[in-house]
Amino acid sequence: RKEVEQDPGPFNVPEGATVAFNCTYSNSASQSFFWYRQDCRKEPKLLMSVYSSGNEDGRFTAQLNRASQYISLLIRDSKLSDSATYLCAVSYSGGYNKLIFGAGTRLAVHP
Amino acid sequence: ETGVTQTPRHLVMGMTNKKSLKCEQHLGHNAMYWYKQSAKKPLELMFVYNFKEQTENNSVPSRFSPECPNSSHLFLHLHTLQPEDSALYLCASSQETIGTDTQYFGPGTRLTVL
Numbered sequence: 466r467k468e469v470e471q472d473p474g475p476f477n478v479p480e481g482a483t484v485a486f487n488c489t490y491s492n493s494a495s496q497s498f499f500w501y502r503q504d505c506r507k508e509p510k511l512l513m514s515v516y517s518s519g520n521e522d523g524r525f526t527a528q529l530n531r532a533s534q535y536i537s538l539l540i541r542d543s544k545l546s547d548s549a550t551y552l553c554a555v556s557y558s559g560g561y562n563k564l565i566f567g568a569g570t571r572l573a574v575h576p
Numbered sequence: 577e578t579g580v581t582q583t584p585r586h587l588v589m590g591m592t593n594k595k596s597l598k599c600e601q602h603l604g605h606n607a608m609y610w611y612k613q614s615a616k617k618p619l620e621l622m623f624v625y626n627f628k629e630q631t632e633n634n635s636v637p638s639r640f641s642p643e644c645p646n647s648s649h650l651f652l653h654l655h656t657l658q659p660e661d662s663a664l665y666l667c668a669s670s671q672e673t674i675g676t677d678t679q680y681f682g683p684g685t686r687l688t689v690l
Contacts, residue, residue, distance in 0.1 A: 469618070497676045508666055508681040509619070552619070556676075563632060564679060566619040 471567035488553030489535045495555040579603040580682035597652040599667030608650040611666040
């Protein structure tokens with residue numbers, strides 16, 4: 466089983482739609498959780514960290530479910546500019562900051 | 577921009593060549609990382625440096641040799657690579673190697689091995 470799994474997509478949605486991605490992780494010792502955005506042929510950029518209580522940043526909402534070992538990302542009112550690959554990443558406590566990434570979910574927002 | 581630069585941005589090399597990738601961060605961070613991203617695969621952590629000391633070698637073949645002369649610079653020396661080593665090589669940095677520290681990525685070097 467992969468340590469971090471994501472549905473590769475693509476998710477094709479019209480502008481204005483609401484879309485949600487899930488990401489499951491296998492190691493219950495995972496401590497920190499992140500969503501990154503990666504545009505085609507560019508580097509990943511941090512979209513948001515995911516906190517236990519859930520957090521929101523504008524149109525983006527991230528949630529963590531430790532019992533079921535998954536994190537989610539909800540995008541409301543999708544824009545064309547949201548088209549990208551969304552990577553989830555988890556890190557473990559102790560030692561050092563070893564981020565384990567999922568393979569990413571591709572989102573395509575169309576007019 | 578994120579404050580992490582990488583050179584060169586593109587590199588084509590033969591299997592017998594020796595080349596080096598360079599990463600520089602201008603964020604005052606103490607930890608630096610090398611990742612490999614192959615097509616349709618997750619980013620794979622290769623090496624971690626914290627305060628210039630290597631703290632992780634993720635079973636990377638010896639044809640990849642990292643060097644960290646100071647907290648701002650990180651190199652990846654390449655020799656006798658294989659075609660399957662063709663990938664995007666990303667450098668990242670974070671304040672330290674604490675799990676909650678955000679990692680900031682450079683633009684990457686797209687490597688093609690012929």
